[in-house]
Amino acid sequence: MMDQRERFYGLLPQLLGDDERLVAVLAEIGAGYIDPGPVADRVINVGIREQLLVGVAGGLALTGLRPIVHTFAPFLIERPFEQVKLDLGHQDVGAVLVSAGGSYDWPEGGETHMGPRDVALLDTLEDWTVHVPGHPDEAESLLRAAAAADGRVYVRLSAGSNTQPLATDDRRMTVLRRGSRGTVVTVGPMADRTLAATEGLDVTVLYAATVRPFDGGTLRATLNAPDVVLVEPYLRDTSTPQISRALQGVRHRVLGLGVGQEELRRYGTRADHDALRGLDEAGLRRSITAFLA
Amino acid sequence: MTPAYDDLPALMTLMTGDEKHGASATSTLDVIWVLYDRVLRPEDRFLLSKGHGPMAYYAVLAAKGHITETDLRGFGGPDSILGHHPDRTLVPGVEIGSGSLGHGLGLAVGTALGQRLQGSHARTVVLLGDAELEEGSNAEAIQYAGRAGLNGLTAVVVDNSSASLGWPGGIARRFTVEGWSASDVDGRDHDTLERAFAAPGDSPHVVVAHVERKES
Numbered sequence: 001m002m003d004q005r006e007r008f009y010g011l012l013p014q015l016l017g018d019d020e021r022l023v024a025v026l027a028e029i030g031a032g033y034i035d036p037g038p039v040a041d042r043v044i045n046v047g048i049r050e051q052l053l054v055g056v057a058g059g060l061a062l063t064g065l066r067p068i069v070h071t072f073a074p075f076l077i078e079r080p081f082e083q084v085k086l087d088l089g090h091q092d093v094g095a096v097l098v099s100a101g102g103s104y105d106w107p108e109g110g111e112t113h114m115g116p117r118d119v120a121l122l123d124t125l126e127d128w129t130v131h132v133p134g135h136p137d138e139a140e141s142l143l144r145a146a147a148a149a150d151g152r153v154y155v156r157l158s159a160g161s162n163t164q165p166l167a168t169d170d171r172r173m174t175v176l177r178r179g180s181r182g183t184v185v186t187v188g189p190m191a192d193r194t195l196a197a198t199e200g201l202d203v204t205v206l207y208a209a210t211v212r213p214f215d216g217g218t219l220r221a222t223l224n225a226p227d228v229v230l231v232e233p234y235l236r237d238t239s240t241p242q243i244s245r246a247l248q249g250v251r252h253r254v255l256g257l258g259v260g261q262e263e264l265r266r267y268g269t270r271a272d273h274d275a276l277r278g279l280d281e282a283g284l285r286r287s288i289t290a291f292l293a
Numbered sequence: 294m295t296p297a298y299d300d301l302p303a304l305m306t307l308m309t310g311d312e313k314h315g316a317s318a319t320s321t322l323d324v325i326w327v328l329y330d331r332v333l334r335p336e337d338r339f340l341l342s343k344g345h346g347p348m349a350y351y352a353v354l355a356a357k358g359h360i361t362e363t364d365l366r367g368f369g370g371p372d373s374i375l376g377h378h379p380d381r382t383l384v385p386g387v388e389i390g391s392g393s394l395g396h397g398l399g400l401a402v403g404t405a406l407g408q409r410l411q412g413s414h415a416r417t418v419v420l421l422g423d424a425e426l427e428e429g430s431n432a433e434a435i436q437y438a439g440r441a442g443l444n445g446l447t448a449v450v451v452d453n454s455s456a457s458l459g460w461p462g463g464i465a466r467r468f469t470v471e472g473w474s475a476s477d478v479d480g481r482d483h484d485t486l487e488r489a490f491a492a493p494g495d496s497p498h499v500v501v502a503h504v505e506r507k508e509s
Binding site: 023041042046047049051052054055056058059061062064086087090 | 437
């Protein structure tokens with residue numbers, strides 16, 4: 001199966017071909033994989049210059065164009081964070097930021113290419129829509145919607161995907177399973193393993209491919225026992241405040257599962273890191289069972 | 294009657310309360326005046342990257358009818374549209390919000406690219422300070438603009454020698470080595486400035502406008 005990033009590279013020239021308002025801005029990453037064909041003038045590679053990557057996006061947006069900006073997550077959100085804050089947010093212009101690499105899609109590459117902090121950092125800023133697709137079809141649908149919109153949108157592409165697309169078109173959370181002893185909210189590529197880890201546990205499982213704005217309404221509407229587990233593919237507890245806000249006035253407990261802050265200084269495969277970080281099926285089952293006991 | 298250059302100090306006084314203004318408050322005054330009075334066409338864009346010390350900018354905006362004398366009197370107040378750094382969402386005629394140094398040139402490169410992609414011959418003029426040029430983000434923008442042959446882009450660096458570590462060999466060569474054309478001029482001489490801003494050639498252009506050293 002073509003992964004989310006490959007789908008994006010194939011889709012991008014089509015999007016640009018269909019809408020003259022769109023301009024892709026790259027900082028080398030992806031430039032060798034994208035075949036721009038007739039829209040080559042609207043695929044701008046600024047080289048390995050990430051401050052300029054986002055600054056140029058802000059400038060393009062100031063002239064009425066819609067930039068689609070792409071590189072690995074740490075080089076898109078962390079390195080040029082002030083440009084994301086000022087050149088987009090403070091200028092009050094829109095853009096689509098599309099990251100690849102997820103939290104640890106290339107563990108052999110080590111800490112420098114890991115990007116678990118992206119969504120938490122964007123949470124410090126105003127008015128960002130954040131999509132975390134769990135399947136290439138979801139990625140395509142969310143990218144198309146983001147390109148057609150006007151605001152600031154972050155699309156976080158991952159190497160791992162679920163076997164089937166699960167998201168609904170209305171961006172609300174999908175009810176994957178109904179139970180009575182608590183709710184597990186699983187995000188993007190974590191869905192398949194969360195379903196496997198909660199098999200037989202009598203819990204509701206909700207699936208989110210769009211995490212900002214957070215769909216607190218579906219959480220409240222489907223709530224049974226007020227015990228909530230969050231399974232996120234990025235920094236642990238990133239959405240815990242969203243749960244607290246959604247359940248304001250309701251006594252509840254929350255367990256956040258995700259990538260820890262600690263730097264492991266380990267290489268290996270994605271599966272190795274899932275296990276090391278307790279985010280494989282066995283680890284999730286262990287944590288969720290202990291919390292609900 | 295439309296205000297003239299000689300009216301600008303009085304407009305600045307509405308903001309500062311000072312009868313006289315030191316060299317640093319007026320370091321950008323002549324450059325901005327010449328741009329608005331003689332160079333910029335309605336479709337052109339002026340981006341003030343060096344957002345610090347914007348009184349001269351606001352005075353010119355008032356002289357040219359973008360904002361009012363009442364706006365100037367409120368300078369920095371809780372209900373004012375005029376802060377000590379400009380905000381594009383508040384001030385008519387202001388193209389970018391600035392203050393944090395080193396953001397304007399990258400935004401200007403994107404603006405010039407956007408104009409070129411849309412077939413516009415509008416110019417994008419961005420004003421920086423010599424100390425602001427220390428921010429590394431400018432180097433990224435200077436390099437790229439040269440490679441991309443962005444001839445719709447003009448940078449003006451107002452040099453009041455405020456960069457602590459200086460620019461050995463001069464500022465202009467940081468641009469020319471990357472393929473820009475450059476003019477080194479007296480930042481107080483209006484005719485010289487106007488000529489330096491004359492229609493660009495095939496490359497981005499930088500005007501280094503020298504003014505008195507910043508008072509310490």
